[in-house]
Amino acid sequence: MTSLLATTVAIPDVIVFAAGAVMIMIGALGVITSRNPVHAALSLILTLFGIAVLFIEQQADFLAAVQVIVYAGAIVVLFLFVIMFLGVDRNEDLDAEPLAGQRSMAFVIVLMAVGAIIALGAEAHWVVGPHSVSGVPGGPYQNVYNLGRSVFTTYLFAFEATAALLVIAVVGAVVLARRSGAANAEQPDGQPENEEVAS
Amino acid sequence: MITELATTMIKMPSIDYLAILPVLILIGGAVLIMAITAMVPGGLRRDVATAMTVTTALAALISSLVEWHRVLVQGATTTIAHAIVMDGFSVFMAIAVSSCVILASLIGHDYLKREDISSAEYLILALISAAGAVLMASANDLVVIFLALEILSIALYVLVAFNPRRAESGEAALKYFILGGFSSAVFVYGIALTYGATGTTNLTQIVDFLGQNTAQHPGLLYAGLGLMIVGFAFKVAAVPFHFWTPDVYQGAPSPVTGFMAAVAKIGGFAALLRVLLSAFGTQAATWQPIIYALAVASLLLGALLMVVQRDVKRMMAYSSINHAGFILLGVEAATTRGVQAALYYLFAYAIMTVGVFGVITLVSGNGDRDTDIASYRGLLRRSPLLGACLVVLLLAQAGAPFTTGLFAKLGVLSAAVSVGSWPLALIAMVSAVISGFAYLRLTLISVRPVGAPTDVDELGVETGVSAPMHHLGATLMLEEELPTEVEIAHVGVSPVALTGVTLAAAFTIIFGIVPGPLLSLAHAATMSLLG
Numbered sequence: 001m002t003s004l005l006a007t008t009v010a011i012p013d014v015i016v017f018a019a020g021a022v023m024i025m026i027g028a029l030g031v032i033t034s035r036n037p038v039h040a041a042l043s044l045i046l047t048l049f050g051i052a053v054l055f056i057e058q059q060a061d062f063l064a065a066v067q068v069i070v071y072a073g074a075i076v077v078l079f080l081f082v083i084m085f086l087g088v089d090r091n092e093d094l095d096a097e098p099l100a101g102q103r104s105m106a107f108v109i110v111l112m113a114v115g116a117i118i119a120l121g122a123e124a125h126w127v128v129g130p131h132s133v134s135g136v137p138g139g140p141y142q143n144v145y146n147l148g149r150s151v152f153t154t155y156l157f158a159f160e161a162t163a164a165l166l167v168i169a170v171v172g173a174v175v176l177a178r179r180s181g182a183a184n185a186e187q188p189d190g191q192p193e194n195e196e197v198a199s
Numbered sequence: 200m201i202t203e204l205a206t207t208m209i210k211m212p213s214i215d216y217l218a219i220l221p222v223l224i225l226i227g228g229a230v231l232i233m234a235i236t237a238m239v240p241g242g243l244r245r246d247v248a249t250a251m252t253v254t255t256a257l258a259a260l261i262s263s264l265v266e267w268h269r270v271l272v273q274g275a276t277t278t279i280a281h282a283i284v285m286d287g288f289s290v291f292m293a294i295a296v297s298s299c300v301i302l303a304s305l306i307g308h309d310y311l312k313r314e315d316i317s318s319a320e321y322l323i324l325a326l327i328s329a330a331g332a333v334l335m336a337s338a339n340d341l342v343v344i345f346l347a348l349e350i351l352s353i354a355l356y357v358l359v360a361f362n363p364r365r366a367e368s369g370e371a372a373l374k375y376f377i378l379g380g381f382s383s384a385v386f387v388y389g390i391a392l393t394y395g396a397t398g399t400t401n402l403t404q405i406v407d408f409l410g411q412n413t414a415q416h417p418g419l420l421y422a423g424l425g426l427m428i429v430g431f432a433f434k435v436a437a438v439p440f441h442f443w444t445p446d447v448y449q450g451a452p453s454p455v456t457g458f459m460a461a462v463a464k465i466g467g468f469a470a471l472l473r474v475l476l477s478a479f480g481t482q483a484a485t486w487q488p489i490i491y492a493l494a495v496a497s498l499l500l501g502a503l504l505m506v507v508q509r510d511v512k513r514m515m516a517y518s519s520i521n522h523a524g525f526i527l528l529g530v531e532a533a534t535t536r537g538v539q540a541a542l543y544y545l546f547a548y549a550i551m552t553v554g555v556f557g558v559i560t561l562v563s564g565n566g567d568r569d570t571d572i573a574s575y576r577g578l579l580r581r582s583p584l585l586g587a588c589l590v591v592l593l594l595a596q597a598g599a600p601f602t603t604g605l606f607a608k609l610g611v612l613s614a615a616v617s618v619g620s621w622p623l624a625l626i627a628m629v630s631a632v633i634s635g636f637a638y639l640r641l642t643l644i645s646v647r648p649v650g651a652p653t654d655v656d657e658l659g660v661e662t663g664v665s666a667p668m669h670h671l672g673a674t675l676m677l678e679e680e681l682p683t684e685v686e687i688a689h690v691g692v693s694p695v696a697l698t699g700v701t702l703a704a705a706f707t708i709i710f711g712i713v714p715g716p717l718l719s720l721a722h723a724a725t726m727s728l729l730g
Contacts, residue, residue: 116422120392124419127398127408152209154401157219157282158342161334164226164350168327171233172357175320 016057023050041079048072062143215278217266218285218337221259221293225300225330228255229323236319245318249308249695252322256300256329263293275727277339281401284339286727288542291720292336292469295546296462298706299553300329303458305699306557310454312693313565314362321361325458328354332466336473341390341400341427344470348386348434351466352379355459359451365566371450378443379433386430392423402478409481417485424479428489431474434467436516437523438496445504448516453567456512457556460519461549468526468545476533476728483533490531495626497524502630505637511559512570514637515552518596521634522548528611528627532618535725540610542721543714547603547707551592554703558589561696578645582692588704590642595707597638598631602711606718 023046030043048071055064097103151159216223232251236243243251267290275286304322311318331350338344356379360372394400396419397408414420433440448456475486501521508514526548529541562578562585563569579586595602598609608631615624710717 120418120422124396124416124422125414126395126419149209153212154280155282155340155342156212157279158340158346161343161346161350164327164330165346165353167226167230167233168324168350168354168357171320171323171327172353175324175357176360178363 013057016053020050020053020057023047023053037083038080041076041083044079045072045076048076060143062147212280213278215276215283215285217262217269218276218278218283218289220262220266221297221333222330222337224255224259224262225297225326225333228252228258229326229330231255232319232326233323242317243319245308245312246695248318248322249304252304252326253301255326256297256304259329259333260294260297260301263290263297266290266293270727271723277403281403282340282343283337285337287720287724288469288473288728289333289337291542291546291724292465293333294720295465295549296329296332296336299458299461299465299549300325302550302553302557302699302703303454303461305702306457306553306560306696307454309693309696310452310560314364314452316362321358324354324358328358328458329462332462332469335466336469338470338473339402341393341402341474344474345383345387345390348430348466348470349383351463352383352434355455355463358455359447359459361455362452362567365450365452367450368452371447374450375443375447382430382433382440385426385433389423389426389428389430392419392426394423396420396423402473405478406480409479420482421485424482424486425489427474428471428486428493431467431471432493435464435471435523435526436497436520437493437527438500438520441497441500441520444520445513445516448519449510449512449570453512453556453560453563453570456515457553457560460515460552460556464519464523464526465545465549468530468541472530472538472541472728475530476538480533480729487531487533490527491620491623494524494527494531494623497521497527498627498630499524502633502637505634508637509572510570511572511575511641512556514572514641515555515559518634518637519552521630522552522596524630525608525611525627528615528620528623531620531623532611532614534614534618535722535729536617537611537614538728539718539721539725540607540614542724543603543610543718544607546717546721547595547607547710550703550706551595551604554588554592554700554707555596557696557700557703558585558592561585561692561700572641572644575641575645577648580648584697585692585700586645588700589645591704591707593638593642595711597635600711601708603707603714603717605711606714 027043027045027047027050030046031040034040034043048067052064052067052072055061055067228251232243232248232255235251236248266285267287270285270287270290275284277284303325307321307325308318311321328351331347331352331354334347335344335351338347356372356376359375360369362368390400393405396414396417397405399405399408429440433443436444448460451459475483475490479486497520501517501519501524505514505517505521508517522544526541526544529537529539529544531537532540559570560567561582562574575589578589591602595604598604598607608627612624612627615621615627
C-alpha cells in the first residue's frame with residue numbers, strides 16, 4: 001500500500017505533470033470564462049489534451065490516444081456541431097445569475113471538493129499505486145495487449161453489456177427526433193411511421 | 200507473470216447462459232420487436248406489440264423460475280469471470296421486474312392508443328430498461344452495476360420524454376437526465392475510489408480484500424462507499440437526493456411514472472443491498488448511520504409533503520419517497536430479518552405503484568390533464584372495478600390489513616426494533632400515520648358519490664405549505680376547498696389496462712391474505728445474500 005504523496009517522483013515526471021496540469025487549468029478556465037461558445041468548446045480541447053498528457057505520464061499510452069481521438073476529436077466536434085446548429089453569434093451573458101449566489105456557492109463547493117480529494121490522495125492508502133497497473137513500463141506487454149485481455153476476460157460481460165446502451169441510443173434518437181415532426185405536423189391517420197427504425 | 204502471459208492463449212471465461220437468461224430474453228424480445236416493426240409495412244399493430252412484450256416478460260419470468268430451481272439445487276454460482284452471480288436474490292429481483300413489465304405494458308397499451316403514440320419504441324425501451332434492472336440485481340462487479348444502472352436510467356430518460364404533445368414531458372425528461380447524469384458521475388467516481396482502496400471492482404474480491412486487510416487510513420474506502428450510496432440514493436429517491444422526484448413523476452406520462460417508480464426502485468435497492476451487505480458487510484458500522492439518516496429524512500419529508508399535495512401524481516411521488524424510507528429501515532437493520540422485510544416491501548411496493556399509476560393513467564384522460572385530486576370524486580360509482588382497485592391499492596400503501604402493505608410495513612418495523620433502532624421505528628410509525636391520512640383522503644374522495652353536495656363532511660384539501668402535523672385535525676373540518684362543479688370526465692376504461700390494474704390489486708390482496716409464498720421467497724433470497 002502506498003500513499004500518493006509519499007512516493008518519490010522523478011524530475012521529468014514532475015515537469016510533464018506540470019505541463020499537463022497547466023494545460024488543463026488554462027483550458028478549464030477558458031471553458032467557463034469564454035463569452036463565445038465556440039471558444040469555450042475549443043478551450044475544452046486543451047483541457048482534454050492536457051489529460052492525455054497526464055495519461056502518458058502515467059504510462060497509459062493507449063488511453064492517451066483514445067482520449068485524443070474520442071474526446072478531443074469526436075466529442076468536441078459534436079459539441080461544435082450543436083453550437084453551430086443553435087447559432088454561433090449568440091454570446092452568453094455571463095453576468096446573469098439565475099440562482100442568486102450560485103457562483104460563490106459553486107466556488108466554495110469546488111474548493112471543498114478539491115481539498116477533500118487532496119486530503120484523500122495524501123492520507124489514504126492506495127492499493128492500485130500511483131502508476132498505471134495495466135502496462136509494465138518498458139516491458140514487451142503494452143497497454144493494448146493488457147486492455148484487450150481484460151476486455152475479453154475479466155470485463156467480458158461489461159463489454160458486451162454496452163451493446164444494450166447502443167440499442168437504447170438508436171431507439172431513443174428515433175423517438176426524440178420524431179417529436180419535432182409530431183409537434184409540427186400531426187399525423188392525421190394516426191399511423192406511426194416506422195421507416196426511421198430501419199435506417 | 201510476464202512469461203506466463205506470453206505463453207498462454209487468452210482463455211475466455213466460461214458462460215453459464217442460464218444466469219443471464221432473463222436479461223437475454225428481455226433484450227432479445229426488444230430487438231425482435233424492433234426488427235419486426237422495421238420490416239412490417241405500416242408498423243407493428245399495437246395489440247401485437249403489447250402481446251409480444253407481455254410474452255417476453257412472461258418468458259423472462261419463467262426463466263427466472265428455472266433459475267430458482269437451479270439455485271435450490273446447486274446454490275449460488277458466479278459466471279463470466281465472476282461478473283454475474285446467480286442466487287436467490289438475483290432471481291427474486293428478476294421475478295419482481297418481470298411482473299412489473301407485464302403490468303406496465305398492459306397499462307401502457309391503452310395510454311399509447313389514447314395519446315396516439317406509436318407503441319413499438321415504448322415497449323422496446325421498457326424491455327431494455329427492465330433488463331438493466333435485472334442486471335443490477337445479478338451483477339457481481341461494480342463496473343457491471345454501473346453499466347446496468349445506465350441501461351436502466353437512459354432508457355427511462357427517453358420514456359419520460361415519450362409524449363411529444365406535452366411540454367411537461369420533455370421538461371421532466373431534461374431534469375431527470377441532467378440530475379441523473381450528475382448522480383451517475385458521482386456513482387462512478389465512488390467506484391473509482393473504491394477501486395483505488397481495494398484494487399478490484401469485483402464484489403467477491405472486495406469482500407476478500409476487506410476480510411484480509413485492516414485499513415488504517417480508510418478515508419478512500421469510505422469516500423468511495425459514500426459516493427456510491429449517493430448514486431443509489433438518487434435512483435431510489437431517498438431524501439436529500441429526491442429533488443427530481445416530484446417534477447419527474449408529474450411530468451412523465453402516467454404509465455411511465457408507474458413503471459419508473461417500480462423498476463428504478465427495484466434496480467436501485469437491489470444493487471444497494473448487494474453492495475452494502477455483500478461487498479461492504481464488514482463495514483456495516485460505517486454505512487449504517489448514513490442509511491439511518493437517509494431513512495429518517497425520507498420517512499418524514501415524504502410523509503409531510505405528501506399530505507399537502509393536490510396533484511395525485513405529485514402525491515404519489517412523495518409517497519414513493521416515504522416508501523423508500525421504509526425500505527431503508529430494513530436495509531439499516533442489516534439482518535436476515537431486515538433484508539427479508541426490505542425485499543418483501545420492495546416487491547409489494549413495485550406492484551402497488553404500477554397499479555396506482557395504472558388507475559391514474561385511466562382517470563387522467565387525454566393528455567394526462569386530470570391529475571387533480573378532485574378528478575377522483577366518485578370514482579367508485581363511475582367505474583366500480585377501477586375505483587375498487589384504487590381503494591385496495593391505496594389502502595395497501597397505507598398498510599391496511601389483508602393487503603401486502605401490512606406485512607411489508609410490519610416486517611421492516613419489527614426488523615428495526617429487533618436491532619434496537621426503536622427511534623427509527625417510532626419515526627416510521629409516525630410517518631405511516633401522516634401518509635395514511637393522505638391515502639385515506641384520496642380513498643374517501645373516490646368513494647364519495649359524484650353529485651354529493653360539498654357542504655356535507657367534505658374532506659378538504661390543504662393547499663398551503665404549513666406544517667401538516669399541526670393541521671391534521673384542521674383539514675378534517677369542513678372546507679370549501681374543492682370546487683363544487685368539478686368536471687367529472689367520463690373515465691374511459693378499456694379492458695387491457697383494466698386487466699393490468701386488476702392484476703395488481705389482486706396480487707396485493709392475495710399475497711396480503713396468504714403472504715407465505717412471497718415471504719419464503721424473500722427469505723430464501725436473503726439467505727443467499729447474507730450467506
